Each structure stands twice: as structure tokens, then as C-alpha cells.
Amino acid sequence: MSSAAxxxxxxxxxxxxxxxxxxxxxxxxxxxVCVALLSIAIGPVTIPVADVxxxxxxxxxxxxxxxxxxxxxxxxNIRLPRTLLGLLxxxxxxxxxxxxxxxxxxxxxxxxxxxxxxxxxxxxxxVIVLGSSGLTFLTGALGAFSLxxxxxxxxxxxxxxxxxxxxxxxxxxxxxxxxxxxxxxxxCGAGTGxxxxxxxxxxxxxxxxxxxxxxxxxxxxxxxxTAVLIAIPLLSLPLLARTLNALLLGEAEAGHLGIAVQxxxxxxxxxxxxxxxAAVAVSGIIGxxxxxxxxxxxxxxxxxxxxLLPGAALLGGSxxxxxDLFARTVVTPAELPxxxxxxxxxxxxxxxxxxxxxxxxL
Amino acid sequence: MKGQRTGKPARHALALVWLSxxxxxxxxxxAPASADGGAPSARLVSVDGAITEIVYALGAExxxxxxxxxxKYPPAAEALASxxxxxxxxxxxxxxxxxxxxxxxxxxGPPEVLRQIDxxxxxxEQVPDEPTIEGLHSKIDTVARLLGRASEGKALRGRIDxxxxxxxxxxxxAGDPPRVLFLLHTxxxxxxxxxxxxxxxxxxxxxxxxxxxxxxxxxxxxxxxxAALVGAPQVILVTKRxxxxxxxxxxxLRHASLSATPAGSARRVVAMDGPLxxxxxxxxxxxxxxxxxxxxxxx
Numbered sequence: 018m019s020s021a022a023x024x025x026x027x028x029x030x031x032x033x034x035x036x037x038x039x040x041x042x043x044x045x046x047x048x049x050v051c052v053a054l055l056s057i058a059i060g061p062v063t064i065p066v067a068d069v070x071x072x073x074x075x076x077x078x079x080x081x082x083x084x085x086x087x088x089x090x091x092x093x094n095i096r097l098p099r100t101l102l103g104l105l106x107x108x109x110x111x112x113x114x115x116x117x118x119x120x121x122x123x124x125x126x127x128x129x130x131x132x133x134x135x136x137x138x139x140x141x142x143x144v145i146v147l148g149s150s151g152l153t154f155l156t157g158a159l160g161a162f163s164l165x166x167x168x169x170x171x172x173x174x175x176x177x178x179x180x181x182x183x184x185x186x187x188x189x190x191x192x193x194x195x196x197x198x199x200x201x202x203x204x205c206g207a208g209t210g211x212x213x214x215x216x217x218x219x220x221x222x223x224x225x226x227x228x229x230x231x232x233x234x235x236x237x238x239x240x241x242x243t244a245v246l247i248a249i250p251l252l253s254l255p256l257l258a259r260t261l262n263a264l265l266l267g268e269a270e271a272g273h274l275g276i277a278v279q280x281x282x283x284x285x286x287x288x289x290x291x292x293x294x295a296a297v298a299v300s301g302i303i304g305x306x307x308x309x310x311x312x313x314x315x316x317x318x319x320x321x322x323x324x325l326l327p328g329a330a331l332l333g334g335s336x337x338x339x340x341d342l343f344a345r346t347v348v349t350p351a352e353l354p355x356x357x358x359x360x361x362x363x364x365x366x367x368x369x370x371x372x373x374x375x376x377x378x379l
Numbered sequence: 380m381k382g383q384r385t386g387k388p389a390r391h392a393l394a395l396v397w398l399s400x401x402x403x404x405x406x407x408x409x410a411p412a413s414a415d416g417g418a419p420s421a422r423l424v425s426v427d428g429a430i431t432e433i434v435y436a437l438g439a440e441x442x443x444x445x446x447x448x449x450x451k452y453p454p455a456a457e458a459l460a461s462x463x464x465x466x467x468x469x470x471x472x473x474x475x476x477x478x479x480x481x482x483x484x485x486x487x488g489p490p491e492v493l494r495q496i497d498x499x500x501x502x503x504e505q506v507p508d509e510p511t512i513e514g515l516h517s518k519i520d521t522v523a524r525l526l527g528r529a530s531e532g533k534a535l536r537g538r539i540d541x542x543x544x545x546x547x548x549x550x551x552x553a554g555d556p557p558r559v560l561f562l563l564h565t566x567x568x569x570x571x572x573x574x575x576x577x578x579x580x581x582x583x584x585x586x587x588x589x590x591x592x593x594x595x596x597x598x599x600x601x602x603x604x605x606a607a608l609v610g611a612p613q614v615i616l617v618t619k620r621x622x623x624x625x626x627x628x629x630x631x632l633r634h635a636s637l638s639a640t641p642a643g644s645a646r647r648v649v650a651m652d653g654p655l656x657x658x659x660x661x662x663x664x665x666x667x668x669x670x671x672x673x674x675x676x677x678x
Contacts, residue, residue: 061475087474090499095470214600233469234491350445350472351463 038324041317045331049104052335056100056342057092061349064088099235102243103341104334106232106296107306109247111333113292114307115314115325116254119261120285121180121189124315124370127308128293131179131194132201133172134304137290137297139205139212140171146212146220165246169294175201176290180282230301230356232341239299246295250288251330257285258322265320303356305363306333312370423526424473426465426483429515429660430506431456433522434482436661437531445476447487451654452662470495482522484508510578510659512543519661535661542664543585550587550677557674559588559649560612560642563599564621572602578659579616585667587676588614604636614674615642618653649673 058069072092074081110128117126117133128134144152144167179201183194213224260281263271272278296303310333311325318324337355340362344353424445425431431450434440445460447468462473465483470492473481478501485505487493497503506521507514516536523532561579563571573579574596583590591610592602615637625631628648632638642648651673655666671677 061469061471063475087499091471091474094498095474095495217598231467231489233467234489236491236495239491345469345471348463350460350469350475351448352467352469352472354467 038318038321038328042324042328042331045328045335049331049335052338052342053100053104056103056338057096059342059346060091060096061346062088062091064091094237095235098237098240099232099341100338101240102235102299103232103338105240105243105247105251106300106303107310107334107337108251108330109292109296109333110303110306110337111310111329112251112254112326113289113296114333115311115322115329116257116261116285116289117176117307118311119265119322119325120282120289121183121194122265122267123189123191123194124312125191125195125308127305128172128289129302129304129307131198132175132205133179133290133293134297134302135202135205135209136175137168137172137294138302139208140167140294141298142209142212142224143167143171145224146216162242162246165242165295165298167294168298169246169291171205172294172297173287173290175205176286180286229354230303230359231352231354232300233345233352234299243295243299247292250292254285254288254292255323255326255330257281257288258326261285261322261326262320265322301356303337303359305359305367306337309363309366310336312366422476422478422480424462424476424478424481425450426462426468426481426487427506427508428452428654428658429508429518430482430484430522432658432660432662433519433535434526436535437523437526437528439526439528442526444478445473452658452660468492468496470499474499474501480504480525482506482525510576510581512540512663515539515659515663539661539664543667546664546667546671546677547585550585550671556587556589557613557676558591558611558641559583559614559616559674560591560607560610560640561616562602562621563618570602571599572607573599578657581659582656582663582666582670583616585663586670586674588670588674604634607636607640610640612640612642613645614647614649615640616649616651616656616670618656619650620653622648622650 057073058064058066068084068088069092071081071084072089075084076093113128113133114126117128117131118124120126141164144164148163179194179197182197183189213221216224260271260276263274263276264278264281266274268278293307311329314325314328314332318328337359340358341355344355344358347353421442422444423434423439423442425434425443426447428447428449428451431443431446432452434443435453435456440455443456443459445462446456447462447465449465450456450459460476462468462476465487467489468487473492473496481493481496481501481503483493483503483505485507487505493503493505504521504525506518508518519532519536519539520529523529523535561573561577561583563573563579572592573583573590575590575593576597577599580590580593591612592606595606595610615631617631622628622631625633628646631648632643632646637643649670651666651669655662655669658666668677
């Protein structure tokens with residue numbers, strides 16, 4: 018067998034492989050659009066599809082017949098911002114999960130499991146409870162952005178801490194990673210608990226929302242500030258796909274490929290912390306999206322981050338929207354916290370993952 | 380069903396005509412505006428147990444289309460659509476009941492959700508929630524005004540005041556007032572006790588007792604095992620449901636910290652109906668009288 022023949026066959030294989038991945042990305046994009054439309058069309062208030070289409074058409078500047086004002090208010094002020102926020106938060110959590118898993122070279126790295134979300138939540142809760150007393154200098158200076166920025170800082174500190182604890186000589190230990198995550202989750206949980214104790218009734222109300230996560234607070238203002246913060250990691254992490262691919266080989270190997278390993282790792286840590294922090298600041302802790310989504314994609318598309326990262330963003334957004342659709346319609350007119358729904362879906366998935374791992378280890 | 384989706388009085392009147400013509404079985408929607416106030420609000424969602432009780436006491440229950448999970452009395456209220464816990468409302472969920480008015484306390488939320496409901500053209504009214512008699516007065520006044528039943532509201536207030544007045548003249552503790560400890564959800568690993576500015580604190584005081592934690596803290600806080608001993612309560616007050624869940628007085632006193640208190644050694648545990656004790660609504664005098672009877676402060 019000549020090497021030329023091998024080369025041709027290899028190139029053909031790569032082409033076929035990548036065309037599958039391109040098709041998958043197009044499919045995921047279509048899925049996202051469909052789910053977003055569903056999320057706008059379905060809700061506790063029954064709105065005829067024709068009216069939904071008229072409102073959307075009106076948004077796009079088409080000349081359409083008048084829609085009852087209450088339908089318009091529900092779609093424009095409630096469903097649309099909520100749908101956009103769901104897409105942003107889901108995409109952000111999933112792409113952060115995919116990047117962390119690449120960085121740690123470990124499929125169990127999830128922002129929730131290793132304590133990044135808990136750190137972000139602790140910082141956000143600190144701002145809520147101490148914002149008017151101990152931290153006035155901060156809230157005074159940053160205004161509406163103090164909550165997401167504090168969450169970002171909290172996420173950044175915990176990510177760096179976990180990374181320091183779990184990595185030695187360029188290798189990441191799974192056990193140390195998860196144990197450090199448990200310890201950090203416990204510490205941040207204790208801190209949040211302490212602040213809950215100190216909180217007055219007014220603040221407790223705001224805190225209730227953090228415990229299980231919700232997209233219920235979606236206003237256009239929240240969508241705006243979140244979009245500004247999440248756009249940074251969402252757009253720049255896919256640009257680092259090749260770096261993450263190289264890091265998969267090992268730090269030394271990535272260094273040989275000409276990558277400034279230490280610096281790139283710090284950049285990735287900061288970007289994932291920003292993604293998780295901004296998401297947690299606006300929607301509380303929503304678990305398992307960052308774990309499940311990259312996994313599903315890796316099983317289907319392989320580990321290439323050039324496809325994994327944008328795919329995770331699309332699938333993360335769609336899955337979170339579907340979970341939210343379920344959460345807000347199943348017990349109508351009340352609503353389930355979305356964190357319960359994602360945990361119900363993600364918990365069994367995580368167990369299945371652990372069992373697979375055990376079989377491989379044996 | 381299109382005629383029912385209304386936001387404006389005029390259109391609502393039209394809806395009523397339609398409903399009566401079609402004979403649809405929607406009693407909640409077919410409430411006529413009251414005679415004395417010309418209230419525009421026909422479909423009402425109540426997001427507070429006391430407000431729900433006031434609505435019933437004012438005879439406006441046919442307007443209720445939804446209540447929150449704290450609305451447990453009268454039992455008929457529990458058959459209405461539930462909009463969930465008052466602090467985690469869903470904007471679209473509430474809107475799906477097509478209300479004209481949402482009545483809530485000022486601790487309902489999240490605030491964004493209430494703003495969204497308001498933005499959808501539904502009147503949202505928040506009433507201060509204070510566990511004082513003045514607080515109850517203003518709650519009744521506000522609800523009565525919004526329902527166009529000011530005179531019924533005045534009568535209800537007068538009735539409650541007269542009963543409380545009669546009770547306060549009857550309640551005379553022999554010696555020092557009995558020292559009471561109120562525990563909320565005890566036994567589940569999260570023992571919450573009532574401090575000052577809580578409903579339980581006010582009811583205990585009105586019944587001639589003294590809340591052992593009045594000076595300790597405000598609202599409800601977790602209670603340490605030894606804090607119960609330091610307070611030296613003579614009576615432990617819990618809700619019936621809570622006590623049943625623990626398997627009666629023996630179950631409650633299994634906790635060493637509680638059994639060593641004066642109340643524990645004398646086995647003086649008072650269990651009251653939770654919604655009656657804690658609603659702080661029109662049945663306040665009933666709750667006070669029942670507690671006073673248990674405490675032995677009233678004949």
C-alpha cells in the first residue's frame with residue numbers, strides 16, 4: 018500500500034468526517050431556531066399561532082394585521098426576552114463546560130460540579146446582602162453591572178483555585194479535581210448560608226431565586242446587560258478551538274506546537290469564568306447543562322473543539338429553552354424552578370456517565 | 380372563549396353578556412360589579428393567605444380565579460387555580476388566568492414578574508404586610524377599596540376590633556404572662572423559631588403570653604438547641620400539622636433541648652391549626668381566643 022493512496026484515503030475520510038460535522042452544525046442551528054420559535058409560541062397564555070406569527074412579522078417590519086394588545090405584551094415583554102435569555106444562558110453554560118473539559122482534559126469538569134457556579138453565586142449573594150452596607154464602594158461604582166461582575170470575579174477565583182489544586186506538573190488529577198470541587202462547593206455553600214442568615218426579609222426574597230435557578234426575571238434590561246457580558250466568551254472561545262485541541266495532547270506537546278500554554282490557559286479560565294458568572298448573575302445556579310451538552314456532542318461529533326464549541330453553544334441554548342418550556346408550562350399557572358428540571362435530566366445522565374467510566378477503568 | 384380575554388371594563392361587560400348568552404359554566408367570570416363601588420375589577424388573583432380570607436369575608440369570593448399556596452382558608456380557596464408560592468410567581472402563569480386585578484403583599488415577587496404582569500395591562504396592587512393590628516386594618520381597607528366594598532370593609536374591621544377588644548378585657552394572666560416559644564417546621568433539621576415582628580409574636584402577645592425570643596431577633600430564624608433552654612419557655616407552640624408529622628408530643632420532646640425546658644418537663648405543648656394561627660387575617664380574634672384558652676390566660 019503506497020503512502021499516496023493512504024494520503025488520498027485519509028483526506029477523503031477527513032472530508033467526509035468534517036462534512037458530517039458541518040451538517041450537524043447546520044442541523045443544530047435549525048434546531049435552535051425551531052426551539053426558539055416554539056418557546057415564543059407556547060406558554061400558559063394560549064395565543065393563536067396566527068397572532069404569534071403576526072407579532073413576529075410586525076417585529077420584522079412586515080405589514081401585518083393588528084394583534085390584541087395583551088397577546089403582544091405577553092410575546093414582546095415576557096416570552097421574547099425570556100427566550101433570548103434562555104439561549105444566552107444555555108449557550109454560555111454549555112460553551113463554558115466544553116472549554117473547561119478541554120482545559121482540564123477531563124469529561125467531568127462542569128461549572129456546577131467543580132464549584133465555579135457556587136463561587137459565582139457566593140459573590141453575587143454577597144453583593145445582594147452586603148451591597149447596601151459593607152460593599153457600597155463596589156455597588157456605587159459599578160451600578161447595574163455590579164452583580165454580574167461580582168459573579169464573574171467569584172467564578173474566576175474558584176476556577177483558578179480548582180485549577181491550581183488539581184494540576185501538578187502539567188497533569189490534572191481527576192480525583193483531586195472532583196474533591197477540590199466538593200470542598201469549594203461546601204465552602205461557598207457555607208458562605209451563602211451565612212449570608213442568608215444575615216439577610217433581611219427583602220434580601221431573602223432575592224436570594225430564594227438563586228437556590229434553584231430561574232429565567233423568570235427575564236426583562237429586556239437583563240437581556241441587554243447579559244448579552245454584553247456573554248458575547249465576549251461566546252465569540253472568543255470558538256477562536257481558541259485550535260489551542261484547546263492542542264492542549265488535549267498535553268501541555269508539553271502544546272508547547273512544542275508553539276502555543277504559549279500558561280497564558281492561553283489563563284485566558285481560557287478567565288473567559289469561562291465570565292461566561293458562568295454572567296449566566297449565574299442573571300439566572301441563578303442551573304446545573305448540568307455544562308456537563309451534558311458537550312458530552313452528547315463529543316459522542317456524536319468527536320473531540321474537535323472547532324465543532325464542539327459552536328455546537329455546544331447551539332445545543333446548550335436549545336436544551337435550556339426546552340427545559341424552560343417544560344418548567345413554565347407543566348404546573349401552570351405556577352412554574353417550576355428550571356434548576357429542578359435540568360437536574361432531573363442531568364442527574365441520571367451523570368450517573369450513566371460514572372458507570373461507563375467505571376467499566377472503562379476496570 | 381374569545382370574549383373572556385379582556386383587560387378593559389367595557390370589553391368585560393361585553394364578555395359578561397356573551398357568557399350569559401352562551402350560558403358557559405364560568406361562575407368566577409360572571410361576577411357582576413358590586414352595587415356600592417362600581418369596581419372595575421372582576422377577575423381577581425390573590426397572592427396572600429390573609430388577602431384571600433379578606434376577599435371571602437367581604438363576600439367577593441366569586442371574583443377569585445386564582446390564589447397562591449399560602450391561601451389555605453377557607454377550604455374552597457384551595458380548589459382554585461394555584462399560582463404557586465407568592466415569592467416565585469410566573470408572569471405568564473398569572474396572566475393565563477386572565478385577571479383584571481392581582482392583589483399581593485409587598486413581599487410578593489419576583490419584582491420583575493410583577494412589573495411584567497403590570498406591563499401586560501393588568502392592575503397589580505401590593506399591600507404592606509405587617510403583623511400588627513394597624514397592618515391588618517390597612518390590608519382590609521385596601522382590599523375593600525379595590526373591590527369597591529368599602530362599607531363591607533369597614534364593618535369587617537369593626538367586627539374584628541370589637542372581638543379583640545372584648546378578648547383583651549377578658550385576658551388577664553394570673554401572675555406573670557406565660558412564656559411561649561413558637562417553632563415553625565421543627566424536626567426537619569431546620570427549626571425556625573419566631574422572634575419579634577412576626578405573626579406568632581403578635582398573636583402570643585394578644586393572647587396574654589410572652590414570646591421568649593421577642594428580644595432575641597426579628598422574624599423567623601433557626602434556633603440553636605441551647606437557645607431553647609436559655610429562653611426557658613413554659614409553653615411550646617407548634618402547628619398541628621407539624622406536631623402530627625413528628626408523631627405527637629412525644630416525638631417533639633424527643634429533642635433533648637426541648638424536653639429539658641420547663642415546657643418540656645411539664646409537657647405543655649400547644650398545637651394550633653397553622654393557617655388559623657399564622658394567616659393574620661379576619662380570623663385573628665379567633666386565633667387569639669383559641670391560644671388564650673390553651674395558655675389559660677382567658678376564662
